[in-house]
Amino acid sequence: MLAMLATSPTRERTRSWLQAHLWGSRGRSQAQQSLRRELITLKQLLGDSLHADADRIRLSPQALTLVPNWPIPNGLFLEGIEIPGEEAFDVWLRNMRRPLISQDVEAPAIVPEMEFDGRPALAIMPITNATGDSELEPLCAGLTEDLIDRISRLRWLPVIARGSVFSIGGDSKDLTSLGARYLLRSSIQRGFGKLRFNARLLEADRGQILWNNIIQLPNPMNEEMLHEMVFGLTASLEAHVDHQEQRRALSKTPEDLAVTDLIWLGRWHHHRFSPNHLRHAQDLFEKAINHEPKSAEAHLNRAWSMLFSVWGKRGNQDEIRRGLSLAKHAIQMEALDSRGQFLAGAAECWLGRTDEAEAHLRHAIFLNPSSFHAFAQLGSVLYLDGRPQEGIEMMAKATRLSPHDQQLFLVLTEIGMAWLMLDNPTEALAFARQALMRRSGYWYAHVVRICALNELGRHDEALIALADLYDLKCKFTEDFVDWLPFRDRSWNHKLRQAIRLKH
Numbered sequence: 490m491l492a493m494l495a496t497s498p499t500r501e502r503t504r505s506w507l508q509a510h511l512w513g514s515r516g517r518s519q520a521q522q523s524l525r526r527e528l529i530t531l532k533q534l535l536g537d538s539l540h541a542d543a544d545r546i547r548l549s550p551q552a553l554t555l556v557p558n559w560p561i562p563n564g565l566f567l568e569g570i571e572i573p574g575e576e577a578f579d580v581w582l583r584n585m586r587r588p589l590i591s592q593d594v595e596a597p598a599i600v601p602e603m604e605f606d607g608r609p610a611l612a613i614m615p616i617t618n619a620t621g622d623s624e625l626e627p628l629c630a631g632l633t634e635d636l637i638d639r640i641s642r643l644r645w646l647p648v649i650a651r652g653s654v655f656s657i658g659g660d661s662k663d664l665t666s667l668g669a670r671y672l673l674r675s676s677i678q679r680g681f682g683k684l685r686f687n688a689r690l691l692e693a694d695r696g697q698i699l700w701n702n703i704i705q706l707p708n709p710m711n712e713e714m715l716h717e718m719v720f721g722l723t724a725s726l727e728a729h730v731d732h733q734e735q736r737r738a739l740s741k742t743p744e745d746l747a748v749t750d751l752i753w754l755g756r757w758h759h760h761r762f763s764p765n766h767l768r769h770a771q772d773l774f775e776k777a778i779n780h781e782p783k784s785a786e787a788h789l790n791r792a793w794s795m796l797f798s799v800w801g802k803r804g805n806q807d808e809i810r811r812g813l814s815l816a817k818h819a820i821q822m823e824a825l826d827s828r829g830q831f832l833a834g835a836a837e838c839w840l841g842r843t844d845e846a847e848a849h850l851r852h853a854i855f856l857n858p859s860s861f862h863a864f865a866q867l868g869s870v871l872y873l874d875g876r877p878q879e880g881i882e883m884m885a886k887a888t889r890l891s892p893h894d895q896q897l898f899l900v901l902t903e904i905g906m907a908w909l910m911l912d913n914p915t916e917a918l919a920f921a922r923q924a925l926m927r928r929s930g931y932w933y934a935h936v937v938r939i940c941a942l943n944e945l946g947r948h949d950e951a952l953i954a955l956a957d958l959y960d961l962k963c964k965f966t967e968d969f970v971d972w973l974p975f976r977d978r979s980w981n982h983k984l985r986q987a988i989r990l991k992h
Contacts, residue, residue, distance in 0.1 A: 490527055492567055493581070494548045501547035510581055514574045607749035608786075609734055611726075612649040612669035612693065613637050617676040620684070629677055632686075632715065636675070639723040642857045644826040645786055646730060669693040671730055683708065688722055690729055700729040716858075717889075723859035724890035731756070751777040752787055759794050760895045762928075767798045785823035792816045792832050800839070803972035809839050827857035835866050841974050843874045861891035865900045868907075874976050877907035898928035905937045910980065914944035930961045932969055940987040955988060 490511065493502055504524060511527075512520035528546065532539050538549040572578045613636055616629040641648045649669050675688045684706040690699045702725060707714045738746070738753035746754065755773035758766040774791035777784060792815035799808045813836035820829035834849035847870055853863035865887035872880030884904045888897065905920030918941035924934035935958035942951035958965060970984045 490531065490546075491548075494546060499547075500549075501545050503545050504543075507546065510578045511572065511575065513578075607747050608645060608647055609670040609730060610647040610649055610668045611640065611671045611673060611730070613640065613673045614675070617674075619676045620679040622679070625677060625684075628710075632675075632677075632719065635716070635719045636673070636722065639719050639859055640673075640726065642825075642827070642859070643723070643727055644823055644828075646727065665693045671699075671733075673726065677706070686718065688726075690726060692733075699733055700725070720859045721890055724861050725893075727859070728861075728891050728894060735760070748777050748781045748784060748787065751780070752784075752790055755790055755794065759790070759797065762797075762801070764798070764801065767794055767801065770794045771798070783822075785819060785826070788815070788822055789819040789826065789828055789832075792819050793828070796832055796836055800835075803969055806840065809836050812836050813840070825856060827853040827860050827863060830856065831860060831863045831866055834863070834870070838866065838870045838873065839974055841976075843870060843976065846870045859890060861887050861894050862896075864890065865896075865903075868900070869903050872903060872907040872910060873974055875910075877910040880904075881907045881911075898924040898931055898934065901927070902931060902934040902937055905934070905941070909937065909940060909944070914941040917941040918945070932958065932965050933973075935961070936970060936984055936988060940984055943987050951987070958988070 490507060493507065493510065494500060504521075508520035508524055512523045515523070528539075528541055532541075535548075540547045540549070567582060570582070613633070616633045616636075618625050618629045637648060640646065647668075670693055672691045672693045673688065674691065675686065678685050678687060686704045686706055688702045688704075690701075691697060692699060702722065704718055704722075706718075734753045735757040738750040739757055741750055751773050755770040755777070758770035758773065761767075771791060771794045774787055774794060777787035778791065781787060792812060795815060796809075796812035798804070799812050813833060816829055816832035816836060819826070820833065823829065830849045830853035834846045834853060837843075837846035837849060847867065850863050850867040850870060853860055854867070857863065864883050868880040868882070868884030868887065870880075871877075871883060881904055884900050884907070887894075887900055888904075891897070894900075901920050901924035905917040905924065908914070908916035908920065917937055921934050921938035921941060924931060925938065928934070935954065939951050939954045939958065942948070942954055967985050967988065970988065971981055973981060973984075975981055
C-alpha cells in the first residue's frame with residue numbers, strides 16, 4: 490500500500506482504488522475492513538505524514554525519499570511481493586516494473602492498469618435497487634450476473650473483472666485506471682405502481698451519456714422474459730459501443746492510428762456499404778494484419794468485409810469460397826467469437842449448402858444469444874430453403890434485438906420476401922417500404938415491392954416502382970435476381986418476371 494501511494498503522481502489514492510487492487514477478490518465490506526486495518530498499522534509507522542479522509546488516502550511529500558535513478562538498477566520493483574488471486578494488483582505491478590524510456594524522472598509514469606491490447610473495455614456496475622423493496626435484491630443480483638455473462642460473450646468487448654468493479658463502487662476515475670472506457674449503470678425503479686429497468690451507457694472518463702434505455706418490466710415476471718430483455722440490452726449496447734469506437738477512430742489523424750484504430754476505421758468504411766468504401770475497409774484490415782498478424786479481430790473483419798463485398802456485387806462461387814476460407818481461419822484464431830460462425834454460415838448459404846449454413850448459425854447463436862447478425866442470417870437461410878414462416882420468426886427476433894442496426898434494411902427486405910412466399914403481398918409491401926425508407930437504393934427491396942404490387946393487382950404502381958429501381962440503380966440487371974440462392978428456383982423466375990413489366 491505504501492508503494493502504491495508513493496508512486497502516484499499526487500501521492501494519493503482513493504479508498505475504492507486501493508480496495509480493488511489489494512482485496513478485489515473479496516466482498517466490498519471485507520475489502521473495506523481490510524483497508525481500515527492496514528491504515529491503522531501505517532498510521533502507527535508514519536504518524537501525521539499519512540492523511541486519511543472519507544474518500545482518499547494521502548502521503549505528505551516529506552514522508553519518504555524516492556530513489557533518484559528510477560527504475561531500480563538491480564532487481565525488480567517490489568521484488569518478491571505477490572498477492573495470489575488479485576488480478577488488479579498483478580496488472581498494476583507488471584506495469585510498474587516496465588523500464589522507462591527516460592531516466593530523468595522521479596517515479597514511473599502512470600499507465601492504464603489494464604490495456605486489453607487497445608480494445609475498449611466495459612465496466613458493469615451492480616444493478617441498483619431503487620425501489621426500497623428488499624425482496625427485489627435477488628432480482629437485481631441475478632440480472633447483474635446475467636448481463637455480465639451475456640456481454641462477456643462479445644469477444645471484442647472485454648468486461649472488467651467483477652471483483653475489481655464491485656469493490657470500487659462506481660468511482661469513474663478509478664474505473665478508468667482499471668482500463669474501462671465505458672461504464673454501464675442500471676437500476677430498477679418503481680413508478681405509477683409499475684417496475685422499470687433503466688440502463689445507461691456512459692464514457693468512463695468524461696461521464697457523458699451515450700445511450701439510455703428504459704424498459705417496463707413485465708408483471709408477472711418470468712425467467713424467459715428477463716432473458717429476452719438481457720439479450721436485447723446486450724445487442725443494443727454492442728451496437729452503441731461499436732458506433733462510438735468507429736467515431737473515435739475517425740477523429741484521429743493518420744499518424745495516430747494504432748492497429749485497433751485501423752480496424753475501427755475499417756468498420757466505419759464497411760458500414761457505408763458502397764464498393765469504394767468496402768475496398769477501403771479491406772485495405773485497412775489488411776494493413777492491420779500486416780502490423781499485427783495474430784490479431785483475430787483484424788482477420789475476422791477482413792473476412793466480414795470481403796463476404797459483404799461478395800454479396801454486394803453478386804460474386805462468383807470462387808469468391809464465396811475465398812470468403813468462407815477467411816471466415817474459417819478467423820474461427821481457428823478465436824473459436825469462441827460467434828461472428829466467425831455467422832460469416833461461415835452466410836458463405837455456406839450462398840454456396841447452396843443449407844445444412845452446413847444452419848449448423849454454423851445455430852452455433853453462433855449458442856455462443857452469443859444476442860447476435861443480431863446470426864439470427865438475421867439464420868432467418869435468411871430458412872426462407873431461402875423454403876421455410877418462410879420459420880425464417881420470419883428468426884428475422885423478427887433479430888429486429889427486436891437491434892431495432893436500429895445499420896444493416897436492418899437487409900433484414901426487413903428478406904422478411905418482406907418471406908411474406909411473399911406465404912402469399913401475403915400486403916405484409917411483403919409493408920416491409921419492403923420500411924427497408925427502402927432506410928436504404929432507398931437497395932435493389933432487392935425494390936424488387937420485392939414491385940412483385941408485391943403486382944400480386945395486389947396494382948400494376949400502374951408497379952410500373953412506377955420499376956422505373957424507380959432503374960433510376961436509382963442504373964447498374965441493376967436481371968442477373969442480380971438469379972444470384973439469390975433459393976432452393977426452389979421458381980422464386981427466382983417469379984421475381985425475374987416481375988421486373989420484366991412493360992408499359
